[in-house]
Amino acid sequence: MAIYINTNQNVQINFEISSIGDRLLAYLIDALVIGGIAIGVLFIGAATEFALGMFLMFIPIFFYHLICELFMNGQSVGKRSRGIRVMKKDGNPASFSSYFLRFLLRPIDSFYGLGLAVIFFTNNNQRLGDLAAGTVVVNIKSEDDLKQQIRQEMNINPHEGIKYPEVAQLTEKDIEIIRTILHNRVESKEHHVVHELAKKIAEKINVEYDKDWAYYFLQRLVQDNYKTHMEE
Incomplete structure (x- = not known):
């Protein structure tokens, strides 16, 4: 399963939609990371006031996915480990509003595995948050690989000037x-x-x-x- 996107250079790039397995593994890895953050913050909280410690723990846990996707180009630690990321269906990077919509609908997606069920019935393995935000989760290549793909198609010498x-x-x-x-x-x-x-x-x-x-x-x-x- 893949989506085909025309870049600004009018070159078609093929992005493979990430599998449900990769998304689940990324989710589990992120859960471990969040658990590690919670344990670390609890130790900090023990050395300070309990209320302050709970507040410090709440922020990174609750906003983990939103913060990661905003500052890691559509990836979390789990997504990066699986080589997948969030992007708009038209191939553009997701905007803050897209990430925020996914974040708002994550609790609903997590309710009794609703998001996983929706993924099974959508063409591009999208959960409710993806459908609302117009995003997909894709397998990615490095920027160098993408540039090399474009150069090969257009027969471009990267060392030749304009x-x-x-x-x-x-x-x-x-x-x-x-x-x-x-x-x-x-x-x-x-x-x-x-x-x-x-x-x-x-x-x-x-x-x-x-x-x-x-x-x-x-x-x-x-x-x-x-x-x-x-x-x-």
């Missing part, structure tokens, strides 16, 4: 059109559509290009667009 900084003037729609034409004309690089598009784009951003290499000019623009967004 040739056309004017590409910043193009919109995401412009880049998407260029990528579509390049994909459709990979076997006919001299097609008139390629030349017409290259001419219009060159005029739009006011650059000179070799008319005999229109296809490669467009390809370089896509690569420079990638570098502008991902390598800065």
Whole structure:
């Protein structure tokens, strides 16, 4: 089970939805971490006033998941150990409101295993908190792995500089059109559509290009667009 997301560079990234098993293991690990925090705070509380100790214990336990997801990019200790994290269904990082909605509905999800039951009946293994927040929990790769995946698809040399900084003037729609034409004309690089598009784009951003290499000019623009967004 997976979701497919188009990045700002118009490259499709495949994120595998985390399994129920991984989520359960992450939950158990987090429970152990919370238990450890509670024991540590109790020792602190014993050396101070009891009421203060109980208050100190309440904060990290009650807000554990919200604090972790906010400051660990959608992960808790358990999620990080299992290589999973929370993200929006459209591929963007979850916002504070998304994390807060998940946090508010966590007690309901925990009520008699309701959240686990809902996960079984949703396409993307979402609990009630995920459905309300528009989030999913996915298996992730490191940022380096994701960048490498994009470079391979676009045949990008990471050590090559930006040739056309004017590409910043193009919109995401412009880049998407260029990528579509390049994909459709990979076997006919001299097609008139390629030349017409290259001419219009060159005029739009006011650059000179070799008319005999229109296809490669467009390809370089896509690569420079990638570098502008991902390598800065």
